[in-house]
Amino acid sequence: MLQRLQHAFLGVACVALLFGIPGCSPTDTKRMQALxxxxxxxxxxxxxxxxxGYSDASPGAQQVLLGMxxxxxxxxxxxxxTNEASRSAGRFTMLSVGVPWSQPTQGYGFQASFQPIIICHDGGRDSVVxxxxxxNDIMFHFHGADMENIMQLSQWWIQTYGKR
Incomplete structure (x- = not known):
């Protein structure tokens, strides 16, 4: 009995490894494309x-956020x-977006054709994080499980799209 349980657990663990980082899952692409x-x-x-968090930010921080x-x-x-790929964890989604013009991550060690965008699903709204x-100007809003979920998604994106 114990051996059968161990086999079943090992099978589940292997499937989890094959399908990506634990805790991350695919997301609704139509809604994200509309955003x-x-x-x-x-x-x-x-x-x-x-x-x-834009409305809670100071006027100076609002200008920085708009610039981002x-x-x-x-x-x-x-x-x-175009939303090329995505993963969700908790109330967050990491999009890997094809942007056919110059983008913020160019020159920072990432594949230039994909832009990572973190989205928060909060109160029925989707917002860029x-x-x-x-x-930086809104990071203080996220603690505990929120930061763990964001880090899982960041790790997925870097492992998938970071230059090797």
């Missing part, structure tokens, strides 16, 4: 509404971001 389209092509004056998300704005109507990690 990307809103960020890249929606009204400029609504950009702050897509950033987690502006590179996700499409330079023309015919250019679109950061790229590989939360933006």
């Amino acid at each position: 990307l389209d809103q960020i890249s092509h929606g009204p400029e004056d609504q950009l702050g509404t897509f950033i987690y 998300i502006r590179p996700l704005r499409a330079p023309s109507a015919d250019k679109h971001m 950061g790229y590989v990690l939360p933006f």
Whole structure:
């Protein structure tokens, strides 16, 4: 009996290893694609509404946060971001986004064709939290299990898309 239990546990562990980092799972791509389209092509004056904690930030921090998300704005109507892959953990989703224009992670040791974007699902809304990690100006909002989930997702993205 014990040996059968050990075999079953080993089988589950192997499946978990084959399908990625424990705790991370695929996510709803249609909803995430709609958010990307809103960020890249929606009204400029609504950009702050897509950033987690924006309304609580000081005016100076708001400008920094807007500066962080502006590179996700499409330079023309015919250019679109695409959600290439995603993983979820807790209330967070890490998107690996194809961006056909210059992006924030270029030159930082990542494959230039994919932009990491962390999304928080909170109160029925999806908001941008950061790229590989939360933006400095809103990081204080996340503790404990939230940070553990964010770190799992960051680890998944770096292992998958970081240069080797």
